[in-house]
Amino acid sequence: MSVEISYRDWLNLSHPQxxxxxxxxxxxRGEGEAIVQEAADRLQSTDSRIHQTRFGPYHGGxxxxxxxxxxxxxxxxxxxxxxxKYFQGFRVFFETNQGFLPSPENxxxxxxxxxxGHYRPENL
Numbered sequence: 001m002s003v004e005i006s007y008r009d010w011l012n013l014s015h016p017q018x019x020x021x022x023x024x025x026x027x028x029r030g031e032g033e034a035i036v037q038e039a040a041d042r043l044q045s046t047d048s049r050i051h052q053t054r055f056g057p058y059h060g061g062x063x064x065x066x067x068x069x070x071x072x073x074x075x076x077x078x079x080x081x082x083x084x085k086y087f088q089g090f091r092v093f094f095e096t097n098q099g100f101l102p103s104p105e106n107x108x109x110x111x112x113x114x115x116x117g118h119y120r121p122e123n124l
Contacts, residue, residue: 004031007038011088018089027061036063039088046087049073051097055090064091071096 005021013021025031040053043065052068065087069077074094085091 004034007035010035010038013089015086015089022063022089025061025063027057027063032063036065036090039090040065043067043087043092047077049077058091062091064093066093066095068095068097071098 010018010021022032036055040055044050044053044067049069050067051070053065055063055065058064067077074096077094
């Protein structure tokens with residue numbers, strides 16, 4: 001069992017240390033849930049274009065954050081992350097308030113890995 005840490009301690013970790021800690025959590029047993037909840041809440045408060053956030057386990061036992069934005073603002077939201085596609089140690093997937101992302105051909109992806117992301121329409 002991993003040791004729970006405070007959010008303040010989480011923020012004091014380097015990005016590689018956050019990844020290592022995150023990988024040690026048994027996500028399907030709820031380990032790290034308080035940390036990802038706090039990160040999701042903070043993400044929503046960082047930018048008024050984010051209307052809602054939620055979080056959940058992703059394949060392989062990784063916490064991820066889902067951010068809901070307006071369809072016409074999806075491209076503008078790519079600049080709000082600290083390590084490319086991470087926010088305070090968690091990967092973020094965007095949804096629009098009209099459903100999943102618009103056609104990937106109409107989006108400038110923040111980095112090449114986003115183009116293989118979970119919410120590509122052909123992966124649904």
